[in-house]
Amino acid sequence: MGQCCAKCKESPEVVSVGERQEVGRPSLTPLVASEESPDAQDVAPASPVQPQDEPQPEAPPEPSERSTSASPVSAMKDGGALPSPPKGDYLDFPIMQDMKTIEYVLKSKVIVIMKGLPGSGKSFISNQLKKMYKDGVICSADHYFMKGGQYKFNADKLKFAHEFCQENARKAAVSGAPVIIIDNTNIQAWNYKYYLRLSKELHYTPLILEPQTSWAKNTKLLAKKNSHSVPKEALDQRLKKYEPALPLYYWWFLNEEDSSQILTMAQDWLKKSLQVQEFFRDFCEFSKLSSVEDMLMYYKRNEGPGDYKVLHATACVTRKGKAKNAKEYMAKKVVRDSLGKNFPLHIIGFVLTPRTYGARLRLGEDALELWGMDDHEVESEDTTSAPAGQQPARDGQVSLGDTNLRRGSCHSTLRTGESQLHKSRFHPTSDRGSRAHLTLGCAPKVHAKITGFDLMRVVSFEQRVVKNGIPEGSSEMFESFSIPEGELRTYGENVWVIYPEKEIHVSSLFSAFY
Structure with a gap:
């Protein structure tokens, strides 16, 4: 779980959702991390623990489901006022700073997929988003390993952890949470493929956010800042496998x-x-x-x-950088700065x-x-x-x-x-x-x-x-x-x-x- 300041090193807020079941929709096949997956090496090795027959993560509290019949302002605090943009470095994203975007997101459904190495600031951003969007839900594989308020990693249970994260994301999407935040490293495309498929199935707008901290790719500093004591050597290996998020299209999503x-x-x-x-x-x-x-x-x-x-309107066809002029378009500052903007x-x-x-x-x-x-x-x-x-x-x-x-x-x-x-x-x-x-x-x-x-x-x-x-x-x-x-x-x-x-x-x- 990425951290960038002491405030982030507080115990993560573990959030699940109610047991409302989806009717008449095909289930998505879980995509889980193997022992060789990037997430498997995002944490320091733990002492061997005997696996149990069934995973027993700490039961999290259940937030109330979002009302689909309420007025739009019911999701806004202080009797209709929009949440104030958070102050601080590295939070300059439209979804957090642009008031028209904040108002739109409160009325819509967005899956925010965090992407970055441990210690780069993902969880700091995730927690700030949760403070802004009170009905939002943070889903993380790390939450599976919370026991009695303490983080107890067990590599043998990593598969269960990712299934747990995916199931919580699905439950949140079925309940209609306005913002779902996936707080995992997601350094390769296959890591977040499930969540992209979920956005299609349940009609969410996907938004991939990468921390813009100055040390986001500096493994020496990341080794000091990440909360799970991941060593520099392991971070170097993760950095070699880091894949940029390459879109097929840029759209204006309705x-x-x-x-x-x-x-x-x-x-x-x-x-x-x-x-x-x-x-x-x-x-x-x-x-x-x-x-x-x-x-x-x-x-x-x-x-x-x-x-x-x-419905969506196409702004550019990029085909993962292979279309004509795609690389130039993707590199434009206005394009990068506008992702997630209304x-x-x-x-x-x-x-x-x-x-x-x-x-x-x-x-x-x-x-x-x-x-x-x-x-x-x-x-x-x-x-x-x-x-x-x-x-x-x-x-x-x-x-x-x-x-x-x-x-x-x-x-x-x-x-x-x-x-x-x-x-x-x-x-x-x-x-x-x-x-x-x-x-x-x-x-x-x-x-x-x-x-x-x-x-x-x-x-x-x-x-x-x-x-x-x-x-x-x-x-x-x-x-x-x-x-x-x-x-x-x-x-x-x-x-x-x-x-x-x-x-x-x-x-x-x-x-x-x-």
Whole structure:
């Protein structure tokens, strides 16, 4: 357990959760440390202890479960006041210092995965997070070895310790704890794979934090500072095995409640559009469906065991550093400093094609600094050669109205405001960030990445209208239809766009998907 000051060397707070059982969800196979795992060498060897038939860790207290029906301010102390950011060195993380982020996290669900060598400061950060987020839970393999308030390590029980930590994390996630903190070393990717899978299954945003102490990689100082007397030689071996956390993607994550509400909203816009005779005929033609009920089931979402089900907008594709310009993006200070920070997103329209259904986003100036996508990328042959950009048929696909996202598990941040687009309402984005979107659903066998290409087609249609100076009321290059609270427009080629009268504002957390 990483320590960085005398305050951290207090007995760790052992927290478990109630025995509420999950219904109807597949269990995750525990990923436990072997005797050769990094965690096995994070502590000094202990005197041999005879193993018992069953592990008997000290029974921890049970915190109250989070209420899903309470007001958002019920999680805030002092009658609605947000917790104050902690003072001190090495605590400069948005989740601890940025007030808008703190407010968002209290309304959402985040798994914080600490990563660092023993003595680097992980437990100091973990304890500060727990003080801030009172309903949060710290899970650590070290807690298994607490006996009567004393730490008694037994290498023979390390497997049980990690199973104990994983089970406590799962129970906390099932109960809906707003913040779950995994206080283990996690120096290799496989060490925290279980917790990433848990975040997918139970709709949490994952956030990996590494202590920024000046001695985080100095094994000589770490040997003096860590509370378990891990010698420098063992720390040197751990440092050699240290793997950087390399994301596949950087995303703006929405919470579960907002995702569910937006999908419901998208269904409502589709219903409105299907009342327009021209749209209904076009939809019949490309979908080969004839009833409104079936048409509402046309777009599917991937909600299988390995899918991330909460809505998200892609800021950059990095593929663990292998994508074009990925290393440069990952090294940017603004990217590193923004991990775990709240960003507002603005839904300004919806795009419907035979392939995809997406929500169009307007990014603010701060979010645009994180934009790493190519707004002019040409759709490659591997998507255009197959019908509608097909991918193999798969299990776990559901319609927008049948999503497995739970209502009431988080607090909504959605609000409706006057459009900021004014005269550019019908050509709202054309420069950097014009590709930003949320994939709501896809036609059968269509990959979600196609949504961005369909949006870029819309941008090109809109700019063609602007370039030709065609008045908004003209039907030479498009047709417009009035629908409640918005306008439906087609540019031909089965491409339809909904332009709402008002913008929808939603909060997000910038983090990475691994």
